[in-house]
Amino acid sequence: MSKNIEIGVAGSITVSILTISFAFLMRSFYKRFSRLEKRKDDAPE
Secondary structure (H helix, E strand, O other), rough: OOOOOOOHHHHHHHHHHHHHHHHHHHHHHHHHHHHHHHHHHHHOO
């Protein structure tokens, strides 16, 4: 049972915005994580 679903322009824009925001959030979390790791490595023991 295969149905053809038309997403349309609004759906395409929504998917694009979600993808870009997800990439931005992942980049932000990665930068925070790497900064935390660097600080942990530089700390005297």
